[in-house]
Amino acid sequence: MISLVIPVYNEESLVDLLFERTIASLSTITEDFEIICVDDGSSDNTLSKLLSCYKKDKRFKVLVLSRNFGHQAAYTAGLTYAKGEYVAMMDGDLQDPPEVIKSMYEKLLNEDYDIVYGKRITRKEGIAKKTLIKIFHWLFKNFSNIDKADNVGNFSMMNNRALQALLSIGEKNRYLPGLRFFVGYNQGFVEYDRLERDSGEAKMSFNKLVKLAFDAIFSFSDLPIKFCLFTGVIGIIIFFSAGVYVLLDKFFGSALYGWSSTVLSIYFLGSVQLVFLGIIGEYVHRIYKEVQNRPLFIVREFVN
Ligand code: UDP
Ligand code: MG
Numbered sequence: 537m538i539s540l541v542i543p544v545y546n547e548e549s550l551v552d553l554l555f556e557r558t559i560a561s562l563s564t565i566t567e568d569f570e571i572i573c574v575d576d577g578s579s580d581n582t583l584s585k586l587l588s589c590y591k592k593d594k595r596f597k598v599l600v601l602s603r604n605f606g607h608q609a610a611y612t613a614g615l616t617y618a619k620g621e622y623v624a625m626m627d628g629d630l631q632d633p634p635e636v637i638k639s640m641y642e643k644l645l646n647e648d649y650d651i652v653y654g655k656r657i658t659r660k661e662g663i664a665k666k667t668l669i670k671i672f673h674w675l676f677k678n679f680s681n682i683d684k685a686d687n688v689g690n691f692s693m694m695n696n697r698a699l700q701a702l703l704s705i706g707e708k709n710r711y712l713p714g715l716r717f718f719v720g721y722n723q724g725f726v727e728y729d730r731l732e733r734d735s736g737e738a739k740m741s742f743n744k745l746v747k748l749a750f751d752a753i754f755s756f757s758d759l760p761i762k763f764c765l766f767t768g769v770i771g772i773i774i775f776f777s778a779g780v781y782v783l784l785d786k787f788f789g790s791a792l793y794g795w796s797s798t799v800l801s802i803y804f805l806g807s808v809q810l811v812f813l814g815i816i817g818e819y820v821h822r823i824y825k826e827v828q829n830r831p832l833f834i835v836r837e838f839v840n
Contacts, residue, residue: 537566537568537569537570537619537620537621537622538562538565538566538568538569538570538620538621538622538623538624538641539569539570539571539572539618539619539620539622539623539624540558540562540569540570540571540572540623540624540625540626540634540637541572541574541611541614541615541618541623541624541625541626542554542558542571542572542573542574542614542625542626542627542628543574543576543607543610543611543614543627543628544573544574544575544576544578544582544586544628545575545576545577545578545582545604545607545610545628545739546578546579546580546582546736546739547578547582547628547629547736547739548578548580548581548582548585549735549736550628550629550630550733550734550735550736551582551585551586551589552585552589553630553734554573554628554630555589555592555593555596557630557634557635558571558596558626558634559571559593559595559596560634561634561635561637561638562634562637564638565637565638565641569595569620570595570597570618570619570620570840571595571596571597572597572598572599572614572617572618573586573589573596573597573598573599573614573628574599574600574601574610574611574613574614575598575599575600575601576601576604576605576606576607576609576610577601577602577603577604577605578604583598583600586598587839590839594840597617597838597839597840598838598839598840599613599614599617599835599838599839600835600837600838600839601613601833601835602835605832605833606744606747607627607690607739607740607744608710608711608712608748608751609710609832609833610833611625611690611712612703612710612712612832612833613832613833613835615699615702615703616703617838618699620696621695621696622641622644622693622694622695622696623693623694623695623696623699624637624640624641624692624693624694625690625691625692625693625712626690626691627689627690627691629733629734629736629738629739630731630733630734631730631731631732631733631734632654632689632691632728632730633728633731636654636691636726636728637693639726640652640654640692640693640726641693643724643726644693644694644695647724648722649721649722649723649724650694650695650697650698650721650722650723651692651693651694651695651698651716651719651721651722651723651724652692652693652694652723652724652725652726653688653691653692653713653716653723653724653725653726654688654689654691654692654725654726654727654728655686655687655688655725655726655727655728656687656688656689656727656728656729656730657687657727657728657729658729658730659687659729659730660729660730660731660732661730661732665738668745672749672752673685673686673687675753675757675759676714676752676753676756676757679753679757679758679759680714680752680753680756680757681756681757682714682717682756684717684723684725685713685714685717688713688725689713689730690712690713691728692713692716694716697721698716698719698721701719701720701721702715702716702719705718705719707755707826708825708826708829708832709750709751709754709755709822709825710751710832711748711751711752711755711756713752714752714755714756750818754818754819754822755822760815760818761815761819763815764811764812764815764816767808767811767812768808768812771804771805771808774804775801778797778801
């Protein structure tokens with residue numbers, strides 16, 4: 537059996553097409569499948585549309601969260617309920633073509649992989665978003681010790697042992713593509729073109745995307761803490777040189793210590809300290825979240 541997990545949040549305009557295309561493309565693999573649509577606290581007609589799809593085909597199940605928890609939590613919720621031997625993850629906006637799942641499945645079977653993820657060759661998104669995403673992927677690839685993580689997102693399929701490993705990770709600030717690499721086993725990829733979303737606006741707001749990027753960078757790399765160290769070392773070198781100059785001036789020159797240099801160094805030291813405090817604060821915040829140990833999601837009901 538194959539499970540397909542899809543998070544949806546206020547996507548009423550594309551539920552019907554999503555239903556048709558996922559059913560059609562999974563049917564080309566097997567008739568024994570389930571689609572778990574996770575309604576991530578939608579406030580429009582998404583839920584009622586999902587439920588009428590369920591009435592048409594009982595394999596189209598609906599997992600309703602009690603509020604909007606964000607798409608990483610929604611994916612995790614869906615994965616927790618998935619019963620399939622092979623489980624796929626796909627966004628609900630049809631930017632990732634469901635037809636690619638078949639090639640993922642064939643690759644899993646024929647080439648003995650545990651996880652097959654989609655690698656985007658091209659993407660059709662606004663220039664600003666595309667540039668930011670490029671910068672993020674460059675940072676993540678170069679500083680996360682995951683060199684394969686290049687233009688890879690949630691779109692993927694895995695077998696049950698990889699899924700169980702993924703679900704055993706209790707991390708709260710989740711970046712699933714990173715955690716999926718962390719799981720290990722045999723991982724392969726298929727290439728595909730990321731399309732424009734079929735309809736509606738992107739539901740990952742700018743703030744949500746920034747949070748996701750932060751989760752990825754802070755959870756998978758020591759870049760921020762290295763940045764502290766780097767800035768600190770540069771600062772020390774600058775102030776050591778300045779100190780030498782000040783002493784030489786005191787003993788051999790006409791030492792008249794200027795107001796501007798004093799103020800400038802206070803400003804500089806102050807800002808360096810603020811940067812450090814901010815970064816340390818970020819870690820403390822994350823430790824706090826882990827210690828709180830709140831559930832990642834709360835299910836209202838599972839219609840199946
Ligand atoms: N999504 C969700 N909860 C959210 C935000 C988004 O379940 O809080 C869903 C959304 O409906 C879509 C998928 O996650 O199916 C990806 O969202 P979006 O297309 O906005 O992300 P992007 O394409 O910008 O990565
Ligand atoms: Mg999208």
